Amino acid sequence: MDEVPGSVGTSASFSLRLGQTMFASASLLFMSLGVEFYSYTAFCYLVTIMGLVIPWSFTLALVDGYSVLVKCPIRQPGILLIIVVGDWVLSTLTLAAACSTASVVNLLLNSHGSICPPKFCNRYQISAVMAFLSWFLSFASSLFNLWLLPSL
């Protein structure tokens, strides 16, 4: 069976997972360090989703690292299906959270009056960008794994 680069148990997948964890953590930190995020539903939602993405990606990064070290990738269709479905669900939720955050930040920036202090708004923007990057990597992971699935 040919190896799909980026599927579970390869070093490319390990890098993707590490990137997801890093960007999701950065997004969470930039959002949580601002003190006003409880006032907006979209920001609370982003924090919740990032709290789900970080352990998921980190666990899979550990699995990938272990697979690369022992040179024995996971090839059980059941486990792979769970990973693919989990990736799809989480990447959809991440996209939703990133879009909500971006649109709320945009609205806060454009509204007249000083709703949003510039210091906080910049943080919110960086947080939204990090969430988009995390979504992109998560989407790539799930595509690669989905590609591998029919060949098992």
Added chain:
Amino acid sequence: MDEVPGSVGTSASFSLRLGQTMFASASLLFMSLGVEFYSYTAFCYLVTIMGLVIPWSFTLALVDGYSVLVKCPIRQPGILLIIVVGDWVLSTLTLAAACSTASVVNLLLNSHGSICPPKFCNRYQISAVMAFLSWFLSFASSLFNLWLLPSL
């Protein structure tokens, strides 16, 4: 070759496409009938995306209806791939637009002061719900077609 229900050229797919067109048109109408939607980036984005989804879904509904009538479904892998990729891209964009609209409406409703007259806000909410329904049907279509793709 076994028939996948919901893939291109079946009556289930025809219903899915009709539903997408209907919900996307409803979302567009509810948004455009409010007079203030130009002020918000998220609402303009929703209108743009719905303007893309409606012709796409309507064209594919026509193709499906024709295929059902002449009992000759499309089975060229190239065409199917274009349909799958187009569906994925449009469903991702629809999800992004629906989430942005929903979060902006939520922010407008919760902010103190009378930013949003109740009459308009209800319309915006209905528009967001319609966009979510359209996304759900579009996602279902693309999953069914993706399922068919490896068997060709």
